[in-house]
Amino acid sequence: MFDYLLNEKQKQLKQEARDFVKTIPRQMILDMDADKIRFPREFLQEAGRRNLMGCRYPEKWGGRGMDWVSTCMVMEEIGVLGYIFACTFGVGAELVCDAIVLHGTDAQKEKYVKPLLKGEIFAAECLTEPRGGSDFFGTTTTAVDKGDHFVLNGQKRFIVGGEGADFFLVYAKTDPDAEPRNGISCFIVDRTDGVETKYLYCLMGCRGGGAARMVFKDVKVPKENRVGGLNQGVKVFNTMMIPERLGTAAMTIGAAVPAVDIATGYTSKRKAFGRPVAQFQGVSFQVAEAVTLLDAARAMIYTTARAVDAGIHDKQxxxxxxxxxxxxxxxxQKAVHNAMQVMGGIGYTNIYPVERIFRDLRLASIWTGTNEVMAMIIANEWYKAYWKDKSAGKIRDMEEDAQESLAADEKIFE
Structure with missing residues (x-):
């Protein structure tokens, strides 16, 4: 129903994504959830062959020269297959590519971006470390300058694609004496001597994505593989927060859609007390809430995507x-919860995929920055913007719009 926001080129891309999703065999989905498939190479290869990955990047590097609205639309469509499909799709084609396209050299784009978007090679982003997740600037991984190369040592964990990636985007401390924000650099690290996939995690959901702990021991990284300036990894990190978090949100909608769709069909057919359960408000109102939440989510996604495309101020x-x-x-997550609830006991079994979707989407509010971190950022930026506008006199002083607003003795703050 949001197609009115798309132009004809975007609508065509949406149909291409849907056509691709239809080709994915049921068995692949089941085998990934059973960890029989550790990394979906064939899926990514076919997505690359169809030129679906990285649609917002320049055609010169293998993209389609489109925008963030297009990207969010594609991510939602891919998410319908399952959250992990969208995760593996986005990690390489959005996160890693974004860093190289925005901050890398033409040589890096030619060597890594073009074949990655074609589905010929695979990539993973290495951010989280064993000692902490959201504390990015507390990284203990180091890269020591040795003249014509760096020597990288450290560990990263929960790396989606760690099992199947051919190269990794790794952040490491390059100036141990500098303030944390000013001493980190970003590197492209090929799977070579000293790079080891040490441990594959057994996950509650989102299985089959090769989530691993990576160990880097005395890895030689050529100077030309540094992305961006020396000790300026924070600039790369800041731009990557858009694809990490906006992309995560968009794909979550797609992953939730099947649960609501299945619940709608089930409650229309399932009868109790002589009539379809959808006729009971206790059921239909929960489906209505789920549909409303998904539509509200789409509205927010498209609004934010358009803001990014328009180049709105970084803080906003x-x-x-x-x-x-x-x-x-x-x-x-609430929409999927409702879907399972209205289906009753059968929704808790593997007769329907709702239980898998429920498990998969539990990750959504944890990875790419927990939602508690999101709340902290929201509050911080809101308060700063409020006082900036207030000080500049840009907004009406609404505090005065009360009968006794001048009762100064009643306004005690300390």
């Missing part, structure tokens, strides 16, 4: 992206 985008990630992921 930071808040909008954080709001989107928090609101959309929590709304989708």
């Amino acid at each position: 985008i930071r808040r909008l992206v954080s709001e989107s990630k928090k609101f959309v992921t929590e709304s989708c």
Whole structure:
């Protein structure tokens, strides 16, 4: 129903994504959830062959020269297959590519971006470390300058694609004496000597994505594989927060849609007390709430995507992206909860995929920055914007719009 926001080129891309989703065999979905498939190479290869990955990047590097609205639309469609499909799709084609396209050299784009978007090679982003997740600037991974190369040592964990990636985007400390924000650099690290996939995690959901702990021991990284300036990894990190969090939110909608769709069909057919259970308000109102949440989530996604495309001020985008990630992921989790609830006991079994979707979407509010971190960012940016506008006299002083607003003795703050 949101197609009115899309132009004809975007509508065509949406249909291409839907056509692709239809080709994915049921057995692949089941085998990934059973961890029989550790990394979906064939899925990514076919997505690349169809030129569906990285649609917002320049055609010169393998994209389609489109925008964030198009990207969010594609991510939602891919998410219908399952959250992990969208995760693996987005990690390489959105997160890693974004860093290289925005901050890398033409040589890096030619060597890594073009074949990645074609589905010929695979990539993973290495951010989280064993000692902490959201504390990005507390990284203990190091890269020591040795003249014509760096020597990288450290560990990263919960790395989606760690099992199947051919190269990794790794953040490491390059100036141990600098303030944390000013001493980190970003590197492209090929799977070579010293790079080891040490441990594959047994996950509650989102299985089959090769989530691993990566160990880097005395890895030689050529100087030309540094992305962005020396000790300026924070600049790469800041731009990547958009695809990490906005992309996560968009794909969550797609992953929740099948649960609501299945619940709608089930409650229309399932009878109790002589009539379809959908005729009982206790059921239909929960479906109505789920549908409303999904539509509200889409509205927020498209609004934020358009703001990013329009180049709105960084601080406002930071808040909008954080709001989107928090609101959309929590709304989708609630929508899936409702879907399972109205289906009753059968929804808790593997007769329907709702139980898998429920498990998969639990990750949405945890990864790419927990929703508690999103709330912290939202509050911080909101308060700063409030006092900036207040000080500049840009908004009406609404505090005075009360009968006794001048009762100064009643306004005690300390």
